[in-house]
Amino acid sequence: MNPEAxxxxxxxxxxxxxxxxxxxxxxxxxxxxxxxxxxFRSQVDNTSPVPVWFFEPTLDNYRNVIQRNxxxxxxxxSFVIAFLSTGFGLVLGxxxxxxxxxxxxxxxxxxxxxxxxTPYITYLVPWYIAFRQLRMIDTFTALTLTHLIVGLPLIVxxxxxxxxxxPRELEEAAFVDGASRLSTxxxxxxxISGPGIVAASILAxxxxxxxxxxxxxxxxxxxxxxxxxxxxxxSYGQIxxxxxxxxxxxxTLPVVLLTLFIQRYIVTGLTMGAVKG
Amino acid sequence: xxxAGDFVERNAAWLFPLPAVIALIVLILLPMLANFVIALHDxxxxxxxxxxxxxxxxDAFADRRFYNGIRNTLLFTGVAVPVQLVLGMAIAVLFSxxxxxxxxxxxxxxxxxxxxxxxxALIWALMFNPSLGVLNHFLESLGLARSLWVADSNLALPSxxxxxxxxxxxxxxxxxxxxxQGVPSEHYEAARIxxxxxxxxxxxxxxxxxxxxxxxxxxxxxxxxLKTFDIIYVITGGGPGTATETLNVYAFRTxxxxxxxxxxxxxxxxxxxxxxxIAIVLNLARRRAA
Numbered sequence: 001m002n003p004e005a006x007x008x009x010x011x012x013x014x015x016x017x018x019x020x021x022x023x024x025x026x027x028x029x030x031x032x033x034x035x036x037x038x039x040f041r042s043q044v045d046n047t048s049p050v051p052v053w054f055f056e057p058t059l060d061n062y063r064n065v066i067q068r069n070x071x072x073x074x075x076x077x078s079f080v081i082a083f084l085s086t087g088f089g090l091v092l093g094x095x096x097x098x099x100x101x102x103x104x105x106x107x108x109x110x111x112x113x114x115x116x117x118t119p120y121i122t123y124l125v126p127w128y129i130a131f132r133q134l135r136m137i138d139t140f141t142a143l144t145l146t147h148l149i150v151g152l153p154l155i156v157x158x159x160x161x162x163x164x165x166x167p168r169e170l171e172e173a174a175f176v177d178g179a180s181r182l183s184t185x186x187x188x189x190x191x192i193s194g195p196g197i198v199a200a201s202i203l204a205x206x207x208x209x210x211x212x213x214x215x216x217x218x219x220x221x222x223x224x225x226x227x228x229x230x231x232x233x234x235s236y237g238q239i240x241x242x243x244x245x246x247x248x249x250x251x252t253l254p255v256v257l258l259t260l261f262i263q264r265y266i267v268t269g270l271t272m273g274a275v276k277g
Numbered sequence: 278x279x280x281a282g283d284f285v286e287r288n289a290a291w292l293f294p295l296p297a298v299i300a301l302i303v304l305i306l307l308p309m310l311a312n313f314v315i316a317l318h319d320x321x322x323x324x325x326x327x328x329x330x331x332x333x334x335x336d337a338f339a340d341r342r343f344y345n346g347i348r349n350t351l352l353f354t355g356v357a358v359p360v361q362l363v364l365g366m367a368i369a370v371l372f373s374x375x376x377x378x379x380x381x382x383x384x385x386x387x388x389x390x391x392x393x394x395x396x397x398a399l400i401w402a403l404m405f406n407p408s409l410g411v412l413n414h415f416l417e418s419l420g421l422a423r424s425l426w427v428a429d430s431n432l433a434l435p436s437x438x439x440x441x442x443x444x445x446x447x448x449x450x451x452x453x454x455x456x457x458q459g460v461p462s463e464h465y466e467a468a469r470i471x472x473x474x475x476x477x478x479x480x481x482x483x484x485x486x487x488x489x490x491x492x493x494x495x496x497x498x499x500x501x502x503l504k505t506f507d508i509i510y511v512i513t514g515g516g517p518g519t520a521t522e523t524l525n526v527y528a529f530r531t532x533x534x535x536x537x538x539x540x541x542x543x544x545x546x547x548x549x550x551x552x553x554x555i556a557i558v559l560n561l562a563r564r565r566a567a
Binding site: 017020021024025028029032034035038046047048049050051091092093095096098099100103105108111114115117118119120122123124125126127128129130132145146148149152156180185206209210212213216217227230231234239241244245247248249251255256259260263267270271 | 533
């Protein structure tokens with residue numbers, strides 16, 4: 001092959017690769033793009049038999065969703081549940097992760113992994129019966145406790161690798177100075193692991209925010225979080241395309257923003273530490 | 278006070294994880310065990326349970342919806358996961374090269390898996406809509422016939438698999454991209470000097486080097502695919518009829534739409550053993566491969 005032909009072949013190959021890369025990105029982004037378009041289109045444009053790509057954007061859908069459907073209250077509910085379950089998850093998870101990292105408690109790590117592997121729905125029937133008996137359906141306590149099961153394993157598994165990276169010498173120096181294990185944990189280990197704690201908290205928060213199954217069964221008029229509220233929109237007769245689009249955008253937006261901060265840790269979290277970010 | 282400090286000092290190894298362990302016992306272990314008790318009863322939520330021994334289990338073995346659920350669960354996982362592995366590998370290789378805007382591209386890849394599943398399900402439901410959905414518009418512009426998508430009982434499960442592939446192929450890709458970064462570039466150079474073409478280099482250099490990561494992705498995806506709930510329940514609710522009713526969804530309907538807690542618990546015990554069984558088998562295979 002002469003050099004000219006070789007170069008041309010290489011260039012063609014390069015163009016082909018880029019076409020593929022762009023195609024992949026387009027497929028990944030399209031549903032989001034469509035969601036946003038739908039949210040800014042009027043009901044007439046949304047129900048046109050031929051998709052309308054260019055149109056006068058309207059904020060009506062957002063106005064409707066927020067005003068008529070009490071969206072802000074559901075958002076607040078979601079926030080409260082995610083915030084409390086994440087906080088509770090940190091209180092329980094940080095010392096556990098430290099202990100697993102320091103004392104090599106692999107059995108405990110495995111037990112927490114089982115919590116992640118078992119289908120969540122397995123716990124739901126007994127929980128429902130128990131919470132019903134205790135008159136705790138539709139309480140933030142029940143939702144926080146159950147969402148804890150989503151966040152706690154994430155927090156523990158992310159923090160194990162962070163705590164393993166804390167140099168032992170640092171702790172030993174503190175012990176020599178007469179510090180107790182407890183104060184070493186609070187004054188040295190936790191501050192050093194700050195970035196890890198932030199990442200783990202955000203991840204736990206996102207997963208509680210996204211949780212649907214537990215909230216579907218255990219929430220009610222007082223505690224309903226956004227995903228369940230939005231799911232209930234569909235049952236009301238005629239489908240309001242724009243409203244659904246706007247609601248979908250509003251639920252997803254906070255998650256996407258939070259994701260930007262902790263990109264590196266998302267895969268670590270989702271794979272329970274099998275892949276380091 | 279000093280004595281309390283000493284006590285913590287000596288017993289840190291079990292005091293530190295104690296709160297988490299208690300939470301796990303109360304919230305996970307007890308419910309798991311409770312399922313076995315509930316499954317022995319005719320337990321309609323809100324009424325008094327009656328002990329019926331193993332009746333629920335024998336009922337399950339005679340229940341066509343139970344087998345249908347197992348079939349759909351295995352079909353969903355068995356098709357979605359291999360497709361994700363192949364596509365995920367292709368995308369990982371494609372995206373491993375040097376390119377501009379790498380950070381932005383990585384963020385885009387993350388979106389499908391972090392976005393709220395209910396929102397994703399709603400958008401796909403709109404796109405699947407047989408009369409107004411944009412997917413049928415695409416089919417028509419390509420000169421193809423319109424499809425009923427999730428409204429057709431033969432196409433409903435494949436359509437849901439498509440959503441799962443869209444949602445989770447990125448995770449496989451990211452796992453494999455991380456693994457590909459660990460393959461020394463000298464190996465590729467050596468292969469090229471030996472006269473290997475791109476495909477041979479992939480087959481003999483890349484694939485063996487990332488085998489471990491492929492197995493990790495396989496295990497994680499299988500476990501999560503077996504318990505897929507949100508996408509299925511929101512888009513089809515298990516329908517049309519029971520065409521997309523996985524064991525997961527069937528158990529949910531039994532427990533929380535028909536309030537038959539005893540039978541739901543029975544189904545969940547089967548589901549739990551199915552998932553744990555597959556997890557253990559895959560893990561053994563991984564150890565043998567390593």
